[in-house]
Amino acid sequence: MWCIIMNIGYRGKALELLKKYDVNIGDRILVKTKKAIFKGILMPRSEIGDDLHIVIKIDDGYNIGLSIDSIEYMEKLLEKVEETPHVIQKVKELLPNLPKVSIISTGGTIASKIDYRTGAVSPALTAEDLYKAIPEIGEIANIRTEILFNLLSENIVPEHWTAMAYAIKKYIDEGVEGIVVTHGTDTMGYTAAALSFSLRNLPVPVILVGSQRSSDRPSSDAYLNLKSAIFTAVKAPFAEVGVLMHASSSDDELIVHRGTRVRKMHTSRRDAFKTINSKPLAKIIGDKIEVYEPYKRRGGELELKAKFDNKVVLIKIFPGIPIEIFDFLIENKYHGIVIEGTGLGHAPEYIFPAIKRAIENGITVVMTSQCIYGRINMNVYSTGRMLLSMGVIPAEDMLPETALVKLMWVLAQTNDKEEIRNLFLTNISGEISERSEYW
Numbered sequence: 001m002w003c004i005i006m007n008i009g010y011r012g013k014a015l016e017l018l019k020k021y022d023v024n025i026g027d028r029i030l031v032k033t034k035k036a037i038f039k040g041i042l043m044p045r046s047e048i049g050d051d052l053h054i055v056i057k058i059d060d061g062y063n064i065g066l067s068i069d070s071i072e073y074m075e076k077l078l079e080k081v082e083e084t085p086h087v088i089q090k091v092k093e094l095l096p097n098l099p100k101v102s103i104i105s106t107g108g109t110i111a112s113k114i115d116y117r118t119g120a121v122s123p124a125l126t127a128e129d130l131y132k133a134i135p136e137i138g139e140i141a142n143i144r145t146e147i148l149f150n151l152l153s154e155n156i157v158p159e160h161w162t163a164m165a166y167a168i169k170k171y172i173d174e175g176v177e178g179i180v181v182t183h184g185t186d187t188m189g190y191t192a193a194a195l196s197f198s199l200r201n202l203p204v205p206v207i208l209v210g211s212q213r214s215s216d217r218p219s220s221d222a223y224l225n226l227k228s229a230i231f232t233a234v235k236a237p238f239a240e241v242g243v244l245m246h247a248s249s250s251d252d253e254l255i256v257h258r259g260t261r262v263r264k265m266h267t268s269r270r271d272a273f274k275t276i277n278s279k280p281l282a283k284i285i286g287d288k289i290e291v292y293e294p295y296k297r298r299g300g301e302l303e304l305k306a307k308f309d310n311k312v313v314l315i316k317i318f319p320g321i322p323i324e325i326f327d328f329l330i331e332n333k334y335h336g337i338v339i340e341g342t343g344l345g346h347a348p349e350y351i352f353p354a355i356k357r358a359i360e361n362g363i364t365v366v367m368t369s370q371c372i373y374g375r376i377n378m379n380v381y382s383t384g385r386m387l388l389s390m391g392v393i394p395a396e397d398m399l400p401e402t403a404l405v406k407l408m409w410v411l412a413q414t415n416d417k418e419e420i421r422n423l424f425l426t427n428i429s430g431e432i433s434e435r436s437e438y439w
Contacts, residue, residue, distance in 0.1 A: 009044045012051025014068055018042075021074040031056065031066060032073040038064065039077065063220055099234045101141040101178045102171035103130070106164065106191075107151040108184030108210050134227050141178075141234050144171070153184025153191075153210075158308035158408060161194035165306035168199060168206055172302050178205050178233025182226070185210040185264055185272065188243055192259030193405040196241040196429035198306040203299055206241045207233050207256065212270050221246055221270045228254045228284050238295040241429070242281045246270040254284040260402050260431035263372070277373060277397045277436040307412035312336035314404045316370065317347050326354035329363065336364045336407045339392075340400040345369055345376030345384055352386065359391045364420055366393045366407055368400040375436050393424055397436040406431060 010018055010025075023029055023042055031038045031054075040056035043063060053065045130145070131138050148167050149160060168179050183191055192208050199206060209229035211222035229244045236242075241259035248271050257275045266272040283290040311334045315325060329337060337358060341347050345367040347355070359365055367387060369376045375397035378384030388394070395403040410423045427433070 010051070010054070014045075014051045014054055017068050017071065017074070018054070021076070023074060023076050028077045029056065030075050030077055031071055033066060033070040034072060035070070038066070040064075095138075095142045098140070098142040099177040100144065100175065101180060101230055101233045102144045102146065102168075102174075102176045103180045103182065103230070104164065104167050104171075105145065105147045105182045106149045106153075106156065106160070106184075108153055108182055130226075134223060137227060137230050141230050143230070144176070151184070153187040156184075156187055156191060158194070158310055161191060161198065161308060162306045164191070165195060165198040165304060168195070169302060169304050172202075172204060176204065178230075178236070179207065180226075180229045180233050181206065181208045183208050183210050185212060185245075189262050189264060189273075189399075190401055190405055192241055192243050192257075192262055193402045193429075193431070194308065194409070196259035196431070197406060197409040198304065199241065200303040200305055201300040202239040202241070202296070203302060204239050205233050205236045205298075206259075207236075208241070208243045208259070210245065212245075212268055212272055221251075224251055225254070231287070232256060232282070232284060232289065235289055236282060237289075237291060237297060238281055239298040239300065240281060240296050243273060244284070245273040247283065252285065255280050256282040256284065258430050260406075260429045261399070263399055263401065265372075276399055277375070278430065278433055305409070305413065308405075308408040309335055309411035310408070312338065312404060312408045312411060314338045314340060314400060316340040317342055319348075321348065321351060323351050323354045326351065326358050330358050330361050334363055335411050336366070338366045338368060338395070338400060338404045338407055340370050341367050341376070342370055344380055345378045345387070345394060346381070347383075347387065349383060349386075352390070355387065355392065356390045364393065364407065364411065364417075364424075365391070366395050366403055366424065368395040368398060368403045370400075373436070393421055396425070396432045398431050402431050 025042050025044050027042050029042055038056060038058060040058040043055040043057055045055055053067055055063055055065050057063050130143055137143065146167065148163065164181060171179060188208055188210050195206060207229045209225050211220060211225055225245060232244060242256040243259060243262045244254055244256045247253035247255040249269060257273055257280050258278060261275050261278045262273055263276050264272050265274045279292040281292060281295055313329060313334060315337060317340060339347060355365055367376060367378060376394050378388050378394050406424060410420055413423065414420055
């Protein structure tokens with residue numbers, strides 16, 4: 001039972017080493033290697049990890065992996081690591097004079113805490129948890145926290161976007177200087193777009209933040225991302241919805257991407273998020289913010305429009321796409337279809353009758369492109385012009401995901417066909433530009 005309960009994830013040679021020195025997950029240890037001496041907390045490991053390394057969290061908050069072949073000596077330290085009363089006391093003395101920032105947790109890797117004794121992961125977003133984990137924020141902001149949901153991001157649906165928008169409004173009405181929303185990375189771009197359309201005329205920044213690598217892994221980005229998101233919520237001059245993540249695989253820069261222009265471009269890299277067809281909002285280097293024009297400045301009176309129509313779908317065009325997909329949507333009275341077409345906004349001609357039939361049955365149809373960069377132009381080829389003549393709405397240089405969320409939002413605002421078209425083609429939150437930029 002010792003190896004199962006006390007050192008989850010360790011096996012083989014690594015487990016033998018830990019047994020030799022009577023060290024368990026959660027212990028503060030000293031490790032002497034052939035090149036250096038390290039102090040830190042022994043972290044759990046994934047059960048599929050190898051048996052040739054151990055992982056410790058060193059005092060600056062980062063995790064490092066140490067090869068067992070390099071370890072010459074190890075010992076358990078008697079220092080207490082959980083409690084830092086001097087830090088909390090100092091924070092309490094500073095709080096009354098600091099800007100107020102609300103952190104709303106929706107789940108995801110970044111808003112979790114590892115129980116080093118059991119390896120269990122649980123939500124960890126009390127203000128005290130944060131001040132202990134990131135003492136520096138005690139000099140930046142007076143933190144208020146709320147665990148709104150604890151969901152994997154793939155389980156978030158439009159009703160959750162609405163709840164987030166209302167929670168944000170509540171804190172803005174209370175006078176906070178900025179909002180941070182922690183979120184799983186996989187669908188963070190959809191949520192960022194939804195909040196961008198829901199929160200009209202924001203007076204303060206709303207910063208979504210996630211982490212690609214959990215806090216129990218070496219090279220975790222959770223610590224720096226959350227710290228920088230809080231800093232940005234306080235210091236940024238803009239009042240928009242942004243997504244803050246690493247700018248590169250190193251820790252030297254972070255980027256704030258506009259909420260309607262961001263896409264996750266890699267499954268696991270720390271710099272997975274990129275701004276598409278536009279400039280980002282800002283770059284964070286240390287304690288400096290480099291802001292890119294244009295942006296909406298702080299101030300204004302928030303107008304909440306947080307309704308979404310669930311009966312909208314995103315269809316990717318592919319060779320041999322069955323026409324029955326459109327028949328199903330027509331029969332089940334869907335309200336909107338976003339087509340992720342090829343190239344400049346194309347689809348195979350044999351599905352044109354189905355698209356026309358969908359439009360004649362009251363379904364709004366929008367065209368985007370599978371190409372990541374650039375914009376659609378349906379006037380270049382006759383097939384594109386045919387789709388335009390049917391009433392297909394071109395989505396300019398919008399990302400397909402943003403177009404989906406925007407159409408959900410537009411259809412919840414009006415059911416007048418002309419108003420739907422005009423509102424969809426209006427640049428509301430930086431989702432459309434006259435000239436697409438490759439950044």
